[in-house]
Amino acid sequence: MAAQALAVAASHDGYSAIAFPFFGAERRGAPVLAFTRFGQERLRVRTQVYEPHYVVVLDESLIDTVDVLAGLRPGGLVVVNTTRSPDRLVLSKKAKSATVDATSIALEYTKQAAVNTAMLGAFAKASGLITIEGVEAGIMEVFGRRLSKEIADRNVAAARAAYEATRLGEADSGRVYPKASKWLPTAQELPPGLATPTLETPFGRVGVGSSTSNRTGGWRVEKPILDDAKCTNCLLCWFYCPDSSIVRGPKIVEIHYDYCKGCGVCAAVCVPKAIHMEREVEEEVRA
Amino acid sequence: MTTVKDLPQEDYFLSGHTACPGCGGAMVVRETMKVLGANTVVYMPASCLLIFSDMYPYNAFKVPSLQVLFETSAICASGIKRALKRQGKDDVTVVAFAGDGGTADIGMQALSGAAERNEDILYVCYDNEAYMNTGIQRSGTTPFGAWTTTTPLGGTSEGRGKNEFKKDVPRILMAHDVPYVATASLGFPADFLRKLEKAKAKKGFRYLHVLAPCPVGWRAESDTTVDLAKLAVETGIFTLMECEDGVLTLNREPRFTPVREYLKLQGRFKHLKDDQIAAIETWVKEKWERDRALAKALGPKPKVPVAMTK
Amino acid sequence: MIEARTATAGERHMVTGDYAAAWGAMVSRPQVIAAYPITPQTMIIEHLAEFLAAGKLDAEMMRVESEHSAMSAVVAAEATGVRTYTATSSQGLALMHEPLFISPPMHLPIVMSVVNRTVASPLGIWVEHNDTMPQRDTGWMQVYVEDAQEALDMVLQAYRVAENPSVELPMMIGMDAFLVSHTIESVDLISQEAADKFLPPFKPVHAYLDPERPLVVGAAAPPEYIQEVRWETDLRMRRAAEFLEETDREFGRTFGRTYGGAFETYRLEDADAALMTLGTVTSTAREVVDRLRGQGERVGLIKLRSFRPFPADRLQDATAHLKAFGVYDRAVSYGVGGPSYIEARNALYDTTTMPILGFLAGLGGRDVTPQDVELMFKKTLGAVGRGRRASGVHWIGTRGVSP
The missing domain is CATH 3.40.50.920 (Rossmann fold)
Known part of the structure; x- marks a missing residue:
């Protein structure tokens, strides 16, 4: 929806614009990809964007696994949601960068960790291509149509706050990513009929029981913290955790964070209140 | 093995699936698989479950799984079971996990057919009360008054949320006189586990209808899944029952917590006017009167001697 | 037409095309049969039920509640590793259209007899090929037969072609309503022994569901994988022509009758x-x-x-x-x-x-x-x-x- 709102904003500012998501199976909190194209002339190419002028990264943790600058054009700009300053980003190459703590802003203004509207404000500031008024029009058009005006208003406020808070700088190079990160066998190599047992590939496990290749911990905004002393080992958190992130120990449970999406169910069901949720701030990037 | 503590550490539905945070459906599947164990074949239709657990090349089950079509859960599970029986593997449990849309609406015909033939399968409906996979459209089990994207709000009588009450799928299944029909809620683990074990042990057609709150579709916080599942029962909105060979038992007399306590946690009910809430209150009261009467009236199903084959 | 209990394998009898198809199915030893009655296919499943009742056929027979379920049941059973058979006609095939698409990419060699009948509207029960022809792009092989003998023989041939590891595509056998299905003629009812020699027991090669050897079958797939699956399915359809010819020649060597292949x-x-x-x-x-x-x-x-x-x-x-x-x-x-x-x-x-x-x-x-x-x-x-x-x-x- 943010990509759509950006297209509306660009259109408001007099550009020709289109936007579309990568039609994946979006789940709340899961990494998604969306594209916006705008320019002075009528847009005809309807494909995904492979060589963007601008990249907007809504979740900083993606930088750990995805080369977000792959394809970025020379002189292009990356906008990242992070508490870090723009000069302290370490990416695959040097690039103009802008950062803003959109998560805090979103939580403050919309009471949710949905950072997309705040990042629109950041993009307007960083790129200088569209006005904050255009962003406002985009949000009202796209979000006001589907949600209530009150919610749209709050999102506009978040975008304005992010616009003000966005800082510009230059990201450093030095981060190395593996060349290919996906198992893409040829038509001849694919298991016939896609009937697939557990297979170990150079890109990790696929097939039966392979979901563990996908570490969903990066979706998390808040993380559960266990107070060992209070745990009575009632195992309700272990029973309910939809992501099997609680492990039974000899005396008390342990929380493993690789797959924890931070839903907070464990804290909610904990009878002795031994688990509480804490806002998670990305640790310093290990270059 | 009826308590949480006795469940195995081992999971057969693994992490790394892409269900939304706090997904009730994922909890239902994980718990069910813990009870069913390794000697199981899973069928899942096009559904949230398929998308979050079975997007090629990744898969979240440790056991074999099949997906064919949206409306074919009951028939495909039956086909698997018949083939396994032919191969001398009759000990394998075949389970179908389907959502409410795939069960109460588009899958009803195949479900009824499989129940009538008493196919030897376990059918688990994780009821999140709307088509969540396609983005929160109303289904036959969406409750009265609920906002969905196809029952949106507006100034007319068409703009007050869903105008019909929830379809009672377990009661439809009971009319098939199958060996086992039960409802369960994530809010009552002991009851849920007991019913899972009973369902696993029985032969013939077994149907388990589990209320699985969906924080995204219900417009609720992701940590309220279990509370909502509990409150749905305690308000009397969702009845815990089981029907074994025709004998209906109501498993829990609710506290009859005011329905507002349940509704207010969910954004999908935020718009409800007093008259709509009063309608829900009346519905709960009358439903319980009828359920109690049904439980009294429904005795064992006719015992007809069957000439055994083979 | 003769009754199941009096029919003797390997002899000539005056039977209908439906009987011949049912006989062909029986001697092919399918392990799961799922079907739903529709005129003029009904006699096929009635005869199979008679064979079952008489102990001549040993199979799971699923009398399902629709053709959609009939096809879905055999898809699931075939995916579990057994030989399957079904039969339908007209509206029934139209209702099967959705599950028809499932088996070709999944390598499931199901065999189905289709009594060709007009599809409404207007409603009619007589022959037209507008039931099978619209299934052209589902990935099913489809052949058309001329008489009852061919309706029988083709069932046996169909399994041989369909189950060939280089093909593994399902096949439907079209037979004209009434002109084949209900027409009585002299047919060589192939004996079980002879059929067994021509058609070996089914061994699933790729996909079958078994907790001892877990497989993911029928997963959802993103664009990175589907086009390769389409190509591979297309390749098998191209290859199938050759095996159709070869199988017919092999049938001729065994039974003294050939049909010219394609x-x-x-x-x-x-x-x-x-x-x-x-x-x-x-x-x-x-x-x-x-x-x-x-x-x-x-x-x-x-x-x-x-x-x-x-x-x-x-x-x-x-x-x-x-x-x-x-x-x-x-x-x-x-x-x-x-x-x-x-x-x-x-x-x-x-x-x-x-x-x-x-x-x-x-x-x-x-x-x-x-x-x-x-x-x-x-x-x-x-x-x-x-x-x-x-x-x-x-x-x-x-x-x-x-x-």
Whole structure:
């Protein structure tokens, strides 16, 4: 929806614009990809964007696994949601960068960790291509149509706050990513009929029981913290955790964070209140 | 093995699936698989479950799984079971996990057919009360008054949320006189586990209808899944029952917590006017009167001697 | 027609096409059968139920509540690793359309007899091929038979072709409503012993569901994988033509009868003009060819058996010497013509400039008489030497349109 709102904003500012998501199976909190194209002339190419002028990264943790600058054009700009300053980003190459703590802003203004509207404000500031008024029009058009005006208003406020808070700088190079990160066998190599047992590939496990290749911990905004002393080992958190992130120990449970999406169910069901949720701030990037 | 503590550490539905945070459906599947164990074949239709657990090349089950079509859960599970029986593997449990849309609406015909033939399968409906996979459209089990994207709000009588009450799928299944029909809620683990074990042990057609709150579709916080599942029962909105060979038992007399306590946690009910809430209150009261009467009236199903084959 | 309990395997009996198909299914030893009754397929499943009741057939028989479920049940059973069979007709096949798409990419070699019957509207129970033809792009092989014997023999052949590890595609066998399904004729009811020699027990190669050896079958897939699956399915359909020919030859060596593989030719060698038919009209057309030959007309016949895979290469060779070619269809693609006419023109585009005419007749079960077929030949002969401009679609025996 943010990509759509950006297209509306660009259109408001007099550009020709289109936007579309990568039609994946979006789940709340899961990494998604969306594209916006705008320019002075009528847009005809309807494909995904492979060589963007601008990249907007809504979740900083993606930088750990995805080369977000792959394809970025020379002189292009990356906008990242992070508490870090723009000069302290370490990416695959040097690039103009802008950062803003959109998560805090979103939580403050919309009471949710949905950072997309705040990042629109950041993009307007960083790129200088569209006005904050255009962003406002985009949000009202796209979000006001589907949600209530009150919610749209709050999102506009978040975008304005992010616009003000966005800082510009230059990201450093030095981060190395593996060349290919996906198992893409040829038509001849694919298991016939896609009937697939557990297979170990150079890109990790696929097939039966392979979901563990996908570490969903990066979706998390808040993380559960266990107070060992209070745990009575009632195992309700272990029973309910939809992501099997609680492990039974000899005396008390342990929380493993690789797959924890931070839903907070464990804290909610904990009878002795031994688990509480804490806002998670990305640790310093290990270059 | 009826308590949480006795469940195995081992999971057969693994992490790394892409269900939304706090997904009730994922909890239902994980718990069910813990009870069913390794000697199981899973069928899942096009559904949230398929998308979050079975997007090629990744898969979240440790056991074999099949997906064919949206409306074919009951028939495909039956086909698997018949083939396994032919191969001398009759000990394998075949389970179908389907959502409410795939069960109460588009899958009803195949479900009824499989129940009538008493196919030897376990059918688990994780009821999140709307088509969540396609983005929160109303289904036959969406409750009265609920906002969905196809029952949106507006100034007319068409703009007050869903105008019909929830379809009672377990009661439809009971009319098939199958060996086992039960409802369960994530809010009552002991009851849920007991019913899972009973369902696993029985032969013939077994149907388990589990209320699985969906924080995204219900417009609720992701940590309220279990509370909502509990409150749905305690308000009397969702009845815990089981029907074994025709004998209906109501498993829990609710506290009859005011329905507002349940509704207010969910954004999908935020718009409800007093008259709509009063309608829900009346519905709960009358439903319980009828359920109690049904439980009294429904005795064992006719015992007809069957000439055994083979 | 004879009763199951009195039929003796390996002997000639007067039976219907439905009985013959059921017999063919029985001696193929399917382990799971799922079906739903529809006129004129009903007798196939009734006879199978009789065979089961009499102890001659040992299978799981699922009397399901719809054709959609019949197809879905055999898909699931086949995916679990057993041989399966089903049969349907007309509206039933239309209802199966959705699950039909499942088995070809999944490598599930299901075999199904389809009694070709008109699809509403208007509702009718008589022969038309507008039930099977629209299933062209589902990935199912489809063949058409001419009589009861072929309806039986083709079931056995179908399993051999479908289960070939290089093919692993499902096959539907079209047999004309009433003209085959309910017509009594003398049929060699192949004995179980002989059938077993021709058709070995089913061994699933790739996909089967077993907790001892867990597999993911039928996952959802993103764009990174689906196109390769389509290519691979296309490849197997292309390969299938070869195995169809080979299997028919092998059948001939075992039983002394062959059907020509993907198509059979009749008095084609020195013909100037030829007609291509499929289904029961072929029998009538043989008569007409003989009569016209008697009158000195150099005409021949191609009996198209396999519509998918379509034998394009062989057809190019077989028609190279012709001066005009007519194609008969018992179904219409509205606004264009008959489906096999379209296929033939596509196949022959590279190799010929002769006129290729399309003929539509017998729709909704109307009888196609020798006079109708003769008219088709006459029109084709009349096009000789007139080039591609003489091509076109002709409705035969249509009041207000054509004689």
